Amino acid sequence: MNVRPKVARDPKVTDDGVTIHDVARAANVSIATVSRVLNGNPPVTGKTRERVLEAIQELAYVPHGGARSLIKRETRTIGVLLPDMHGEFFSEVIRGLDQVTRQHHYSLIVACTHGEAESAEAMLRAMHGKVDGLVVLSSDLEMHAALSNLLRRIPVVFLNHVQGPGGDEFDSISVDNHGGALAMTQYLLGIGHERIAFVKGPDGNSDAEARLQGYREAMGKVPHLEVAGDFSESGGYRAACKVLQMEPRPTAIFAGNDAMAIGILCALRERGVRVPEDISLAGFDDIPMIRYLSPSLSSIRTPIPELGAGAAERLLMRIESGEAIRPMQQTLEVLLVARASTAPPAAPSRAAGSEKTEPRAKPATPDNGAKPSAPPLPTHTKPRRK
Amino acid sequence: MNVRPKVARDPKVTDDGVTIHDVARAANVSIATVSRVLNGNPPVTGKTRERVLEAIQELAYVPHGGARSLIKRETRTIGVLLPDMHGEFFSEVIRGLDQVTRQHHYSLIVACTHGEAESAEAMLRAMHGKVDGLVVLSSDLEMHAALSNLLRRIPVVFLNHVQGPGGDEFDSISVDNHGGALAMTQYLLGIGHERIAFVKGPDGNSDAEARLQGYREAMGKVPHLEVAGDFSESGGYRAACKVLQMEPRPTAIFAGNDAMAIGILCALRERGVRVPEDISLAGFDDIPMIRYLSPSLSSIRTPIPELGAGAAERLLMRIESGEAIRPMQQTLEVLLVARASTAPPAAPSRAAGSEKTEPRAKPATPDNGAKPSAPPLPTHTKPRRK
DNA sequence: GACGAAAATGAAAACGTTTACATTTTTGGT
């Protein structure tokens, strides 16, 4: 029965060809028994267990995960769909995901959609039968719509809040984009700025949308100064050029994310515009590197690894406790971090305060920027939630 | 036969329960036929193909990847084993991997070992039967030894060169650590430094080892000043403290990687040591963010995404063309990028050269350090005396 | 129209596991 060419080799060498049958034969038992010792299932005698273990060792047998998944109907793998792999944002998300999935002995299979809905769909199809659940960051509403059809029967957690049409809702977890943008804008207003330009994110991006709304809400009747952007460094650079042409010139720029803020900073520097003396600059995300810029950048700290970790936790819960619970949207708190790039406007357009005017939020601290792991941390201010 | 509870649902809704059998039944054909149209295999009539396609559409059937892998004996997935997920290095590697694997319609399953050999081993075992090949960055020699036993029969490419004992060699691809360190050290010597401290990487790390050798080779008879480090920011910080206590004080610090250079920069800044006036500072890797530091950091540019891409290419080649070829080690060229953090020592200890002395290694390119994708860049300084 | 070849389809085995169930062995009470 089941004759397959066997090679007698150095036992330490894993030969992919060895199956549970080979082990069974070597130990003189049935495959069922081998399976039982493998899974620690009850009825198995010490003596035979020994024999089996020995055979496993001898043959350097490693169970075939694929076959196991098939019959157990669980892959212990979760799929991650991201727009791309640029910048620190995504690696931090993955880190958070990894942190909790590894505890539960799950693996991660990651794929980048590059913003194309059709490749996203292809990846989703390819993942069927290879994952127990999905974590998805859909880059825009369009894609979200395309995907949601495929995602009905498999547990999924989105990394941003999107309302499907007709209230078909999924689990989602996101940072408080609206509250963060609100807080930052209020902070800028508070230290005396009036003409605050906002550099938007890409159309259809739900995070970008929420940030814009936060800005608008805070600005109220004060004239809005909105410039198009795309969350990329180069987009920020271009946006800065537009801002500088505005008449009268804004005294502060609030970038929809840090990457754009970096581009903006470059543009300003090139043109000899000083930050924060001539223009204040703020970002959003607080990616680790911005504290090392000069001037260090004020931003909204988003708990990115926690975002990933939270998503993983929710997903695993849903997977493991048969999906009875109804979907919920969770929002993570953010933190306003004032650094050197924001200061009261040079020539107060309003007699609001002296040069030493303190922001309503705590003052920017001279920040000697260290990563969490090590030294001194900047002081933060909590944003007021709406 | 094969009675399974069927639900009549919105056809657009993917029901994980639908199998090829359901499609076959709906189209009034055998599962073999369905399989054939699915895979575009020759003998199938236009009319029945239609029927089958219709049924597939109707039931929103998606083939089960796991089952397919099992019988085809290919998973179209490759595994990636990394030490951790901190910093830009790893996401860039993954980006490179993704770029080429996606073209070949392969997926990526990533796992972090966190430097623990036993969890690395567990992950490898879990991957058996779920991947067609592996890309591994083994954090140290010890781990490498532990893993190599498991990796005999499955194609694998290492992201660093390690000599197994007894010449058991694997495919590997790496950047030219030795050459880069050599060049940077020579460059520092060339602009007049004599006391150049080197901050080492973790013991047992092969990249760190090679960089150290490069430094040593360049220094020749000049006294070596080596300080322990661990490739982390905080490690750099601590190393800087030690360096500052050296007597006489070094005029330049060459950090084994950029992360440590950042930590060093913080430490120097805190203590009021000016860079490059008091001490020159150089890193290794040229991760994107260092060009934004002030002063912008001189470093060795390593083609990180290309590293990933190259690994993927080699691996896929090996997978697809039955592994006849013998393992080879590939080394990617690096580039010295001189920026503002390095300059000739303030008080030349030797009348070695004029102010304009060029390094023996290729001259630093005036680098406007563009990210591949784009745009705006800060202006960089060519190393020269102020 | 019948015949054979070619084309299309179907039946069943296979991939490497787990597990329900059947069977054998052990055990303990008498």
Next chain:
DNA sequence: ACCAAAAATGTAAACGTTTTCATTTTCGTC
């Protein structure tokens, strides 16, 4: 020792595909 019950082990079906091989259908040719 013997018998039933309990414990250990074995048999075979199942997971959802692909593919070989056998079978049926189609078609052109005489």
